[in-house]
Amino acid sequence: MTSPLRLGIAGLGTVGVGVVRIVRQQAKMLTTRAGRPIEIVAVSARTRDKDRGVNLSHYDWEDDPVALAKRDDVDVFVELMGGSDGPAKAATEAALAAGKDVVTANKAMLAHHGQALAELAESKGCNLRYEAAVAGGIPVIKALMEGLAGNEMTRVMGVMNGTCNYILTRMQNAGLTYEEAFAEADGLGYLEADPNLDVGGIDAGHKLAILSALAFGTRTNFDAVELEGIGAITIDDITQAADMGYRIKLLGVAQMTGRGLEQRMSPCLVPASSPLGQLEGGTNMVVLEGDAVEQIVLRGPGAGEGPTASAVMGDVMDIARGLRLPVFGQPAETLADARAANSTVPAAYYLRLQLIDKPGALAKITAILGDAGVSIDRMRQYGHQDTSAPVLIVTHKTTRADLSEALAAVRETDVVLADPVAIRIEEV
Amino acid sequence: MTSPLRLGIAGLGTVGVGVVRIVRQQAKMLTTRAGRPIEIVAVSARTRDKDRGVNLSHYDWEDDPVALAKRDDVDVFVELMGGSDGPAKAATEAALAAGKDVVTANKAMLAHHGQALAELAESKGCNLRYEAAVAGGIPVIKALMEGLAGNEMTRVMGVMNGTCNYILTRMQNAGLTYEEAFAEADGLGYLEADPNLDVGGIDAGHKLAILSALAFGTRTNFDAVELEGIGAITIDDITQAADMGYRIKLLGVAQMTGRGLEQRMSPCLVPASSPLGQLEGGTNMVVLEGDAVEQIVLRGPGAGEGPTASAVMGDVMDIARGLRLPVFGQPAETLADARAANSTVPAAYYLRLQLIDKPGALAKITAILGDAGVSIDRMRQYGHQDTSAPVLIVTHKTTRADLSEALAAVRETDVVLADPVAIRIEEV
The missing domain is CATH 3.30.70.260 (ACT domain)
Structure with missing residues (x-):
């Protein structure tokens, strides 16, 4: 039996609690699969006194996530706080600087600071893994970086914001107006504190920027994502698109063109009979196209405690098993600074x-x-x-x-x- | 730059040629991603003098795949010959015995000899990887073994024989009888030399046995797969199932029950509106269900030069990047000899x-x-x-x-x- 892999978890919201649950409840299975035990040594969150439904008394408590990230007895810093900057970024940088591996679910941080974080991680020989940052429980980062590593990717597409897809599906199926469907999603707690992150396409745009970097070997460049939300879609558009055999989806598309990298997150019509057209409710879908593999479609829950914790644990298990990979699948210094070439692909x-x-x-x-x-x-x-x-x-x-x-x-x-x-x- | 990873490829059919093409045409991309060059040093096939559409003159030729497998200058033996026993097994065993990693697309060999081969590989500290053995280009082995490693799997399902799905789809959409659709598939070259491997469910059953072992931590046990082919399905069944909102698919299902492991490969009715029900033609689909992730659906080409070579190259790249994993995701000696418990789940x-x-x-x-x-x-x-x-x-x-x-x-x-x-x- 080799030494345990020791986790420090910062952020005890839904996903953090989900990770704690899996580590506690599946200890034997994880040990068998990883060849070593997975242990939590310390946790951190904004408020200590809160019933989270899991027993945290066995773990040290740190008020400061940066202090947690630097602890000598932490092998892997698990960042589940969120936010592109602030404590999440400070603690991630501290962990990497201290030579620790990092697992994060933070799409905004990676979309904005992916290149700098990758350079830092690789200079320290550390892993920085982020399966949970894109499309929840779907192992799409792994599919793209590892499973399809023999492909020159040609296009990546995805419906990666469950809230938007829920709103559009409700408009389609229940004949609700955009405002009614939005209010319903809000009532169900589906919307971010700033709803524009969802309906403005920003959250999904972050995910697309990460997939683009992986697929095309480019530096993450969220600013180059052409963003258009779903706020202007009317029930008329939905109905009339349906009449013509289409569905409207908030679809992210990235493809390398002769003039540069095109990254779009915008409402699109897709054939009603296609897997994307058939996707309803909060489920996510990613379509990966490569020169050898042709087309792979991955479908699954894009959010929620279990699915997102599953993705975090996939990364933790990779690290426990000794996987070492550059952050975006090739050394950060080889990632190209692709010219942004929006709207060059005719349609x-x-x-x-x-x-x-x-x-x-x-x-x-x-x-x-x-x-x-x-x-x-x-x-x-x-x-x-x-x-x-x-x-x-x-x-x-x-x-x-x-x-x-x-x-x-x-x-x-x-x-x-x-x-x-x-x-x-x-x-x- | 670290040392090149040197491949010896046995079997130069469609898939072997596809692998040669990728290694030749994408050398720079593969080197960047793997951090080292991927090279072919020697190849082997039954007949040497045959135009395969790729230039093989740079590689040594071996008439005997066992000799190829043992060459000192081969790091990874790529077995693409097929067949559960015979030369494929002999060469795979020889490669592992000589301490070489093996990548194979051979579902029959793994379904029948998975446990013994895993024990041999692990005793030698070697990788034995087989992404291409199940569902062609879909990286399902990786998803199950790595991405979902934090899950206790609850059920695995799949439409994993494109020929059967093609026949059933043609019966559904064109009103053909089974015999007519079978003849059409035969004319298109979709059928194995022994068609019963396809329409009898054996080929798909091999794949299910592999997924079962991975999902449930059990020894591969193909003999325990309850097999039923599509030969008895009539156009009446297809039509009447459709009337009731169903489609008929040759569906593999594996789940662990209180009484043992249930593995079934048989025609099933699935809702027409479900992803499985909507799957048409030769495309494959695998559904993975786990306690945390809920349900993931993977869809893609189940065969063909590019997709299958893509899967082989995924394994090659993993090995080039230093990945080391037990053959079925946990040490072979920990795999359970699960009791076969067919037909215990009510339906x-x-x-x-x-x-x-x-x-x-x-x-x-x-x-x-x-x-x-x-x-x-x-x-x-x-x-x-x-x-x-x-x-x-x-x-x-x-x-x-x-x-x-x-x-x-x-x-x-x-x-x-x-x-x-x-x-x-x-x-x-």
Whole structure:
């Protein structure tokens, strides 16, 4: 029997408590699988006196996570506090500087400081593992970094914010407005304290930035993620997309193009019959495409005590078993500073226009689209609503630049009543 | 730069050629990711003079795979010959005995000899890796052994024979008979030389035996897999299952019960709206359920040059990066010799009976079912065909033992014209 692997856990929210539970309840199984015991030596959280439903009396308590991170008797610092900066980052850096391995669920910290943390970890010969940061219980980091290591990845996609998918699914299935579905999700406690992290696509954007770095060997660059939330999606869009055989998802897409790395987190139409289109409620899905493997789809719970703790424990077990890997699967100094190249991959678009109901309105619009090089694949005009006529258009493939030019011209006409809605149709 | 990892590849069929292609074409990427070059030093196959579409002139040729496995300049023996015994097993044993790591795609060899090979590998401190043996390009071995290592697994399921799923999908979507769909698959080259390996469930059963060992910490025991192929499935069953909201899949299910390990590979009804129900064509899907992670679904190509070579390369890269793991995720001597406990988990069943069209026939059948403790959830009687009347029954949950007793009694009556069809409805 080799020496135990000793954990210090900072952050005792849902996930931290889940990790404590697994370590306590599955001690024998973990020891058999790792070849050594997994032990918790100390914990830290903002408030000590709180009933968390688990017995913490066997562990030392540290008020200061940095002190916890530096303890001589801690082998692995488990960071479950969250937040891109502040105590999480300070304690992670302290642990790495002290030569300790780190396991974290902190997507914001990695999206913003991935490169610097990877350099620090590797300079110290430490692991920094973060399976729980992306898509909850789905072992997608492992799949991408290890299982698909023989592939040149071509595209990575994901529905990685369960709250947004819940809202969109409720709009679709129960006919709720965005505001009603948002209120329902809020009532269920699904939303972050700052809801814009969810519905603005930021949380999912953090995850995409991490997957991009892994897939394409680039430095994490969250600022280059083109972000668009779901707040502008109406029940009309959902219904009309469904009529045409599509679903609307907040979809992250990363792909390397001739002009640089494209990272988008935005509402997209996907075929209703595709795995992404069929994904309902809070479940997450990641699609990984590589030159050899073609396409792998991974589906599972994106949040919650058990699933997220499962991901944390996967990393802990890797470390217990002696795995050593660069933080992003290749040495940090070899990661490329990829040029951001948003919206270079052409796509078909769904357009919804509210036209004034008068002769020649539609002709004016189609002429503008044609002049900008945006050709029309399908068009539907619905029954008049008072004095306006909703028109739906599915374009042939076009660049976002051409489309934006066309929509700017459309806005300047006297025949549209509202800002045109344009949603990308992603081929999946 | 550390020393190169030197491969000897035995077997130059589709997968072997795929591996050669990746090693040649992605040398730089692989070196960056592994931290060392990956090189092929020697290859072996049954016939030397054959155009395989790749240049093999840089590699030594060995007629004898055992000689290849023992070469001093080979670090990793890559076994892609296939077959549970014979040269594949001899060469694998020779490589392990010589202290070399082995990567194999050989499901039959592992299903039949997994325990002995694991003991040999671990006694020599060698890796024996087999990602490509199960579900092609899907990194399911890695997910189960590493990513979900913090979970006590509760159930593992999978559609893992693309040929069977292709046949069933064609019956469903094109209305073909089993014989027609089988002939089509044969014409497309989808069937093994012995088609019973596919349609008899043997190939998929091998894969299930491997997943079972990993999930439940048991010795591989292929003989304990309850096997039932798809040959008895008729277009009627497919159509009628669809009418009730189900699809028929050749589904592998392994779960640990109070009475032992249950391993089944058999046609099952699954809800049409579930990920398994939506799986069409040759694609594979594995569902992993654990106490913490709840449910993970992995979907991807189950065969083909690129996907299977991707899986082989995942293992090669793990070894290049220094990963060391017991063959089944825990030391071979700790794997339990689980009692085989087939058909202990109750389920609802779909029954199709061909009754003689005379008064009292149905009453007689329902009385027999009731006497055996099999209660009826739903029943449909279709229009008479000549002098017989097809009756469909969905039972409430029952044990296979009770059902078998009932069906034996049904067969002995004078009111059934054909052997009753009984297909399990798996809750997914």
